[in-house]
Amino acid sequence: MRLLTQLPRKLSNKVFTKPKAKLLLILLLISSIGFSQENRDTLTVAKKKRYTYTKFEFAVPIRVNQYAGEIDEYGEDEPWFLPDGVIGRFGMGIQINKFIWVGGNIGVDWKAKECLVVAPLFGTIKINSKVSKDFRMYVEPGFGRAMAIGRNDLSGYFKKISLGFEDANGGLGIYLEVCQYGFSKNSEKRIGSFCIGLAYTMN
Incomplete structure (x- = not known):
């Protein structure tokens, strides 16, 4: 044993x-x-790894100067374009994939010529395409609702489309935008704007 x-x-x-x-x-x-x-x-x-994004936008609307080409009181030529207010917006969304992002946005748009402050609330679809290792180009249509602050009788649709370039990994970008508010202050013509802006995206 x-x-x-x-x-x-x-x-x-x-x-x-x-x-x-x-x-x-x-x-x-x-x-x-x-x-x-x-x-x-x-x-x-x-x-x-995150599938959401946050963005901040700052833009300046531009209008055509009706006195372009003339000589002003200081003896200088009038510029072709003039700033027409300030736009600030904030948005958050989801990256469906690397090409398509969907988000919601709020903002405050000041239109100097019309003496209006507009608050748009809208959704966007952002379509991205890489143009190089470091940069991507995007098209971003949006649609929603806009209301003039302090003017309860002025409200309507909001639609816009942006074309821009930005850092491929998130960061600073530049864009051009055309937008329209579905109302007007003094005429039947809808208020719209063309603007140049900077965007900062975190993803």
């Missing part, structure tokens, strides 16, 4: 004292550490 209890211990001592057995144990230990490290790295990347 004593011989039977000592036999497995003697066999195990003979097996695990061999150099090959020690090498096998070391390899198993290293592989288990590597596997656990890989799992942690994969989880970290998955946590960092």
Whole structure:
């Protein structure tokens, strides 16, 4: 009986004292550490990967100067275009994939010529296309509702389309935009604007 209890211990001592057995144990230990490290790295990347974006926009509407080409009182030529207010907007959305983003936006648009402050609330679909490793071009149509602040009788649809370039990984961009508000202050003609702006996107 004593011989039977000592036999497995003697066999195990003979097996695990061999150099090959020690090498096998070391390899198993290293592989288990590597596997656990890989799992942690994969989880970290998955946590960092985000499918939402936030953006801030600042733009200046531009209008044609009716006195373009004439000489002003200081003896200088009148410019062809003049600034016509300030636009500030904020938006958030979801990246459906790397080409299509969908978002909601709010803003405050000041139209200097019409003496109006407009608050648009609208949705957008942003279609992206990479033009290089560092930059992408996009087209962004939008549609929603706009209301003149302080003028409850002035409200209507809001529609716009933007064309811009921005950093491929999110960041600063520049865009051109044409928009229209579905109302007017002094005539039947709908108020619209053409503007140049800067956008900052975080994704």
